[in-house]
Amino acid sequence: MATLNTVGDYIADARVLLQDTVADYRYSDAELIENINLGILEMRRLRPDLLLGSFASIPRYTVTGDAVAVDPQYRVALLYYVCGMAQLRDDEATQDSRATVFLNKFTSQMLTIAA
Amino acid sequence: MASTEINRIMDNLRIRLPGAVDELMKLELFNTLNDFFQDTNLWRVRLQFSTEVGARSYSLAPLPSSAYVRLISLIDSKGLGVSATMDVPGTIILATVPNTVQQLVAELTLTVDDPMSVENYPICPDWALNKYQNDIVDGVLGRMMSQAAKPYSNTQLALYHARSFRSAVAVARMEANRRNIYGAQSWVYPQQFARRSRGGGVSGGPLAPVTGDQDGVILPPAANGSLGEYLNNWLLSLPTTLPPVAGEFWNNGGVLSVS
Numbered sequence: 195m196a197t198l199n200t201v202g203d204y205i206a207d208a209r210v211l212l213q214d215t216v217a218d219y220r221y222s223d224a225e226l227i228e229n230i231n232l233g234i235l236e237m238r239r240l241r242p243d244l245l246l247g248s249f250a251s252i253p254r255y256t257v258t259g260d261a262v263a264v265d266p267q268y269r270v271a272l273l274y275y276v277c278g279m280a281q282l283r284d285d286e287a288t289q290d291s292r293a294t295v296f297l298n299k300f301t302s303q304m305l306t307i308a309a
Numbered sequence: 310m311a312s313t314e315i316n317r318i319m320d321n322l323r324i325r326l327p328g329a330v331d332e333l334m335k336l337e338l339f340n341t342l343n344d345f346f347q348d349t350n351l352w353r354v355r356l357q358f359s360t361e362v363g364a365r366s367y368s369l370a371p372l373p374s375s376a377y378v379r380l381i382s383l384i385d386s387k388g389l390g391v392s393a394t395m396d397v398p399g400t401i402i403l404a405t406v407p408n409t410v411q412q413l414v415a416e417l418t419l420t421v422d423d424p425m426s427v428e429n430y431p432i433c434p435d436w437a438l439n440k441y442q443n444d445i446v447d448g449v450l451g452r453m454m455s456q457a458a459k460p461y462s463n464t465q466l467a468l469y470h471a472r473s474f475r476s477a478v479a480v481a482r483m484e485a486n487r488r489n490i491y492g493a494q495s496w497v498y499p500q501q502f503a504r505r506s507r508g509g510g511v512s513g514g515p516l517a518p519v520t521g522d523q524d525g526v527i528l529p530p531a532a533n534g535s536l537g538e539y540l541n542n543w544l545l546s547l548p549t550t551l552p553p554v555a556g557e558f559w560n561n562g563g564v565l566s567v568s
Contacts, residue, residue: 240458241459243329243330243332243333243456243459244330246330246332246333246336247332265330265331267328267330305458305459305460306460307327307328307460307461
C-alpha cells in the first residue's frame with residue numbers, strides 16, 4: 195500500500211476516496227496535482243513549521259513521480275485537502291457537504307491532535 | 310549518527326509533543342542549548358597563547374560548532390591574573406601593552422553554534438546533555454508549547470516547563486561556579502580582586518593567532534571517556550586551514566588536555 199510518498203500515491207489514494215478509480219477519470223491528474231500544490235500553500239499558512247527550510251521557495255509539484263516533502267504525520271491531512279478541493283467543483287457527482295467535511299478535517303488535523 | 314543522549318532527548322520530546330515535526334524540535338533544541346550554555350557558563354575551554362611585544366589585541370581561533378561567550382579568567386605562567394577585556398567574543402584585549410613574550414592561559418565559556426551535525430543537531434559535550442537532560446527537555450517543551458496554533462500549544466504547561474528550565478539554569482550555573490564539587494565555595498579567587506583589575510582598553514596592536522602550545526599548563530585530572538570521544542571527534546573535524554588550537558574541557562572536576 196502506498197504511504198503517500200509521491201504525487202502519484204496521493205492521486206491514487208484520492209481517487210479511492212473520490213470514487214473515481216475507473217478511467218476515463220472525472221478528475222484529471224493535473225487537477226489533483228494542482229490541489230496538492232494548493233494544499234502545500236495552505237499548510238504554509240496554517241503550520242509554517244511544516245515547511246521549515248523551504249520558506250524562500252515553496253515546493254511545487256508537476257509530475258506524478260515527484261516526492262512530496264510532507265512530514266508523515268500530516269500526509270493524510272493533505273490527502274483530505276486534495277479530495278475536498280476536488281469535490282468543491284460544480285459537478286453532478288459532487289456533494290458540497292462532503293467537500294466541507296474533507297476541508298474541515300484537513301484544517302482540524304493541522305491544528306489539533308484529536309481530529 | 311546522533312549520540313545516545315540526543316536520541317533520548319528527542320524521544321522524550323516526540324512523546325510529549327504529538328504533532329510536532331523533528332526539524333522544529335531541532336531548532337528549538339538549538340535555541341534551548343544556546344540559552345542554557347550562555348546563562349550557565351557551564352561549557353568552558355582553556356586556551357593558551359603567546360603574547361607579542363607591543364600587541365594588545367589577540368583574536369582566538371574560532372572553534373568548530375561552538376562560539377565564545379565570555380572570558381572567565383586570563384592568567385600568566387605564574388598563575389597570576391592578567392587584566393583584559395573581550396568586548397567582541399573571541400578577541401582578547403590586554404589592558405597593558407606587553408613588553409615581553411609570555412604565555413597566557415585564557416579560560417572562556419562556550420555555547421553552541423554552526424555548523425551543526427550531519428543530522429542537523431547542535432554539537433555540544435555529551436556529559437552536559439546527559440547530566441542536564443531533563444532540564445533541556447523542559448526548556449524545549451516550554452518553547453514548543455508556547456507557540457501559537459499548534460496541536461501541542463499549551464500556555465499553562467509552557468509556563469510550567471519554562472519555569473522548571475529557568476530553575477535548572479540557576480542550579481547549573483551554581484554547579485559550574487563550584488566546579489561540580491559538593492559543598493565547595495561558590496567562587497574561585499575572583500579575578501577582579503587579583504593584583505591588577507580588568508581595565509578597559511582599546512586594541513592597539515596587530516591581531517595574532519593563538520598557538521597550540523600546552524606547555525606550562527597545570528592539568529587537573531583527566532576527563533572521562535565520553536568527553537574524550539567528543540573531543541577526538543571535534544579535533545578530527547577541525548578545518549585544516551585553521552591554526553591548531555589547544556584546549557582543556559572541564560568535566561565534573563576533571564580536565565582533558567588536547568593539543
